[in-house]
Amino acid sequence: MTSLILKWLAAFAAALVLQTSFVPVISIARVGPDLPLVVLFFFCIRHGMTLGICVGFFLGLGLDLYSPSLLGQNALAATMAGAFAGFFNERTMRTDPLVKSALLLVVFIVHDSIFLAVQSLKLDGPVSAVFGGLLFHCLPRALYSIAVAGLWYARDFLPKRLAKR
């Protein structure tokens, strides 16, 4: 149990460190993957909704404290994303990488919708900004993140394919 906690703590810590150090380097047109959200997704589909909500809340809260966003904005978005990903956990669904990728895309959309909606409400911005943000920011970021997450699947997937050949 302790090793499991440490493993996930290390995963989140690594994701946060890479997000601040490595992601800006690999960003294309200021669009880069959201590694903490990807790790949160993997955590939630592995450990379920309750833990996903708790971890998402604290992860979002931590991001709120260290980013210039409204306090609670990231927390709410990550909580909802964690709840959504946790609902489709591995105990209740097949663990096909393609399905996971699709789910990850939806998780990103849920997360960014809530994030942008809160921003729009608090700062009295236009609703169209939410859709604009989803289309031009969320979607590329989600696709990039799915591509990065694909590297994780590739670790288990490629050797099997190669072995078949």
Added chain:
Amino acid sequence: MQWILRFFVVHRSLTSLFVASLLCVLMLSSPPARQQWISRALTMSVFYPFQFYFSQTERIKNIYAENRRLKEQVAFLSVKVAQLTENVRENERLTDLLGISSRFSFTLAPARVVARDPSYLSRSAIIDVGKNEGVAAYMPVITSRGVAGKIVQAMGRMSLVQLLVDPANRTGVMIGRSRETGILETVNGSDFSIMFRAHADVEVGDTIVTSGLGGIYPKGLLAGTVTKLEEGRDPIFKKAFVKLEVNLDRLEEVFVIKQPSQWAAFRDELDSLEAAP
């Protein structure tokens, strides 16, 4: 009460979602001052270990950036130091040359070597002074340490110097101590020798200076040192091997002694002799 607890346990996912969402909404709806207070309280308590961790990673990031900046600075300063060292060496050389200029009563034209004979044995060099500076053929070329060669061709702004290493070059020299005269010559461009009569007073370590008898070099310019004496089969002569004083492979700044050849007075007669059938 038990009913409530059971509800929480059974619907713990929904409960946690509700509580987390409620907390988020409360934080979002609180005034900015309260938000700041919550942020500070959380940063100082719950998130302190993470804050410490992130401050360390940020510090490491800064260290990397500083390390990179310092490396660039070191590279820049290394180049600067190399340039300054080169300047110091050049200054020393030029100071030496100025020393020579004060020692000799000749008019000296300072010059830089701008090109060398590309062959393995550099027999000649081109310097950046020529007829415009009053340089003419057969003028001696020296360095701060001694004789280097002579001008064989003077052009407008540059001149060709025949160095001592050229086997075609023969220089009238004498032993500084005993005043025995001879001709400094080389066959291969690296070994220099002077043939003396067998009974000449020559010893290893003797200083060789120009004799002034060749018509080109003034008397008394340092040429080299006797390193070895060889008694040949010929009982009449002995051979003194000489190490040149000037390192001709590293020639950079030189002086041209603006002294016309002593043959200049006989130039017309010499030319008429050459022209005669």
